[in-house]
Amino acid sequence: MDMQVYTIHVVPVAVIFYGAFVLFIHPPLKVVGATLVGGLVMTLLNMLGDIVAIHASLWHYSASGLVAQLPLPFYITPLFITGALVYLLVWRFWRGAFHWLALLFLVGVPVYVFLSNYWQGALSTGHSFLIWQGQLAWLADLVLAPLTFFAGYLVSRALAPARVVENKTTSSSPAIEKQK
Numbered sequence: 001m002d003m004q005v006y007t008i009h010v011v012p013v014a015v016i017f018y019g020a021f022v023l024f025i026h027p028p029l030k031v032v033g034a035t036l037v038g039g040l041v042m043t044l045l046n047m048l049g050d051i052v053a054i055h056a057s058l059w060h061y062s063a064s065g066l067v068a069q070l071p072l073p074f075y076i077t078p079l080f081i082t083g084a085l086v087y088l089l090v091w092r093f094w095r096g097a098f099h100w101l102a103l104l105f106l107v108g109v110p111v112y113v114f115l116s117n118y119w120q121g122a123l124s125t126g127h128s129f130l131i132w133q134g135q136l137a138w139l140a141d142l143v144l145a146p147l148t149f150f151a152g153y154l155v156s157r158a159l160a161p162a163r164v165v166e167n168k169t170t171s172s173s174p175a176i177e178k179q180k
Helices: 003-009 011-025 029-055 072-093 099-122 137-159 175-179
Strands: 059-061 130-132
Touching: 003 011, 003 072, 011 072, 029 059, 029 072, 029 137, 059 137, 072 099, 072 137, 099 130, 099 137
Parallel strands: none
Antiparallel strands: 059 130
């Protein structure tokens, strides 16, 4: 896969997708910054893990346009989608009726990242950009996926202010008493 084609087609979509959620949710600017910093931490740790895995001969990438053996445009997805966007959604749904959805994101995204990498590693070398070389590549990725995700989440959670939920309590008193 050519990195230029990926950059042209996927990077703008990821940025616009994240921006659309920011416009829809209307979080404070501090939250947007915190989620982006969390996504950046996740991305940088993912890059570091890939460099270690490449030098340990666990896996490598087979795309054209690699920089220092890394597909740099591929890291836009963990930065904006599986990082910053998920952290933003967890921040939004953490307090309230949809708390279960935030928990689902916290469990589901690392599982999704691992399973997608496992699937890519299982494909033949002619059909995949990620080539798993070592027998322990799956184990390294099983450790790397939640480690990078939760490190970014902890940074995002530490930097973002808590969401204030408005309590709309209704009184059980009759409407006549409310008029007094």
